[in-house]
Amino acid sequence: MSKWQQHIRTWIGRYFDLPSDVMLDLPRITTIGSIHVYIENHTGLLHFSDQEVRIQYKKGQVRILGKDLGVKMMLKEELLLEGELKSVEFLPDSQGG
Amino acid sequence: MMKNQHDFFQGSITVQVEGPLIEPFLQACTKRGCQITDMKRIGDAVVILTIRLKDWKVLRELRKKYRCKLSIKGGKGVPFIVRHLMRRVSVLLAFVAAIVVIFLLANTLWSIKVDGLSPELKADVEGKLNSYGVSPGKLTIGMKDPNEIQQQLLDDIPDLLWIGVKKQGTSYHLYGVEKIRHDTDKNTRPSNLVASKKGMIIETFIKKGRPMVAVYDVVDKGQILATGQLVEEEDTFVHSDGEVIAETWYRVEQDLPMKQVLMLTDGTVESEYSLKVGKLTIPLWGFWKGKEGNFREETHSSNWSIFGMKIPFHIKTVDHYSIDQKSYESSKEELEDMGLSAARSGLLQELDEEAEIKEEKVLHLSEENGKVKLILLYKVYENIAVTKYISQGD
Numbered sequence: 001m002s003k004w005q006q007h008i009r010t011w012i013g014r015y016f017d018l019p020s021d022v023m024l025d026l027p028r029i030t031t032i033g034s035i036h037v038y039i040e041n042h043t044g045l046l047h048f049s050d051q052e053v054r055i056q057y058k059k060g061q062v063r064i065l066g067k068d069l070g071v072k073m074m075l076k077e078e079l080l081l082e083g084e085l086k087s088v089e090f091l092p093d094s095q096g097g
Numbered sequence: 098m099m100k101n102q103h104d105f106f107q108g109s110i111t112v113q114v115e116g117p118l119i120e121p122f123l124q125a126c127t128k129r130g131c132q133i134t135d136m137k138r139i140g141d142a143v144v145i146l147t148i149r150l151k152d153w154k155v156l157r158e159l160r161k162k163y164r165c166k167l168s169i170k171g172g173k174g175v176p177f178i179v180r181h182l183m184r185r186v187s188v189l190l191a192f193v194a195a196i197v198v199i200f201l202l203a204n205t206l207w208s209i210k211v212d213g214l215s216p217e218l219k220a221d222v223e224g225k226l227n228s229y230g231v232s233p234g235k236l237t238i239g240m241k242d243p244n245e246i247q248q249q250l251l252d253d254i255p256d257l258l259w260i261g262v263k264k265q266g267t268s269y270h271l272y273g274v275e276k277i278r279h280d281t282d283k284n285t286r287p288s289n290l291v292a293s294k295k296g297m298i299i300e301t302f303i304k305k306g307r308p309m310v311a312v313y314d315v316v317d318k319g320q321i322l323a324t325g326q327l328v329e330e331e332d333t334f335v336h337s338d339g340e341v342i343a344e345t346w347y348r349v350e351q352d353l354p355m356k357q358v359l360m361l362t363d364g365t366v367e368s369e370y371s372l373k374v375g376k377l378t379i380p381l382w383g384f385w386k387g388k389e390g391n392f393r394e395e396t397h398s399s400n401w402s403i404f405g406m407k408i409p410f411h412i413k414t415v416d417h418y419s420i421d422q423k424s425y426e427s428s429k430e431e432l433e434d435m436g437l438s439a440a441r442s443g444l445l446q447e448l449d450e451e452a453e454i455k456e457e458k459v460l461h462l463s464e465e466n467g468k469v470k471l472i473l474l475y476k477v478y479e480n481i482a483v484t485k486y487i488s489q490g491d
Contacts, residue, residue, distance in 0.1 A: 044124045049138050071136035076127045
């Protein structure tokens with residue numbers, strides 16, 4: 001059922017040229033160089049320290065590694081990190097949704 | 098920019114969150130609408146973050162559920178500035194109040210001094226000043242000008258010739274000159290002048306009335322010296338007035354002991370202090386002292402009161418002055434001198450101011466049983482005329 005729904009969503013997104021984060025409930029991650037990370041549409045902050053930040057989204061986790069990381073701002077579905085960014089990793093759930 | 102301003106006006110606080118479930122706690126907070134900024138981890142389970150002041154309630158509500166410990170590290174923004182200012186405002190208010198109090202005290206009239214007037218007139222002046230609202234303890238603001246007070250006093254008190262009103266700091270200094278009234282004695286009641294005591298007339302000065310005596314007449318007490326009946330056996334009476342100086346005699350007898358014992362204090366004082374509570378006396382200090390030898394005791398008791406009410410605690414002081422007894426033996430001549438001067442000063446006190454001691458005579462001087470007996474005679478010139486009203490009522 002959900003797989004079918006997923007297909008429909010992808011198709012509608014493509015057909016109407018809609019941004020995929022809105023259609024697919026995926027996080028939109030914007031980085032400004034390696035100093036800022038702007039994450040929208042997340043569902044929860046899992047872990048937070050000055051080296052690693054893990055964020056939950058619909059289908060898995062995002063792991064951001066860096067140095068001197070800090071949360072500049074945190075709202076319900078937005079997160080602005082700053083610090084020295086090293087990598088952004090996606091760890092999708094094993095079932096995939 | 099708008100956001101920053103919003104935070105500034107609404108106020109934001111920096112909070113330290115401690116606990117094992119920080120991330121879920123923060124997640125829950127943001128779900129409830131909190132805006133978390135400037136979050137930094139400073140320990141394994143310690144995070145410092147800044148929230149809006151109004152979100153503090155949410156954090157407090159949720160902290161129990163997530164077993165977090167919150168502690169406020171500081172605040173920023175208008176609410177805190179206002180609070181800070183308020184604290185300063187109270188200081189400022191106290192300062193202003195102090196200045197106002199000093200100003201009021203400096204503008205309060207503390208004393209009025211009246212000089213150069215007789216006590217009756219002084220009381221009159223003070224009473225008048227009081228009725229103008231010039232009295233100690235009143236504010237000088239809104240009080241009349243010293244010149245105005247001066248004029249008003251002169252108008253209101255006819256007996257004042259002149260009065261100077263000077264303001265010296267917080268006191269008024271008044272200097273008055275009294276009118277000396279002549280011809281105020283408009284007594285027209287018919288009267289005689291009679292002798293107040295026995296004497297020999299030396300001089301008569303009858304201003305009004307008909308003299309009845311001549312110089313060197315000896316008059317008895319009550320004898321008429323001058324009469325207000327101007328013509329004999331006629332009914333024209335006047336108020337007689339005048340002076341009749343007569344020689345009068347005084348006899349003074351004195352018994353003076355040859356040996357005198359004087360009690361002299363030599364200056365050593367032993368003081369004893371005790372606290373009096375109601376009727377109970379508790380010795381405090383010095384109760385062991387000053388009990389030997391001869392001494393004179395003087396007791397003082399403090400009279401403390403608070404707001405006009407007497408308090409039952411008093412400090413009683415007993416001073417023991419040690420006494421030296423000294424006996425003086427005087428010779429007959431010394432005693433005579435002493436007796437003379439004592440008698441003279443005693444007589445002068447008794448007599449009028451204008452009276453004059455003309456002669457002093459020792460009538461008798463003898464020594465018996467260790468005492469000197471001294472009898473003195475004084476010749477005095479004094480005014481013996483007194484007014485005696487004639488009763489015409491019949």
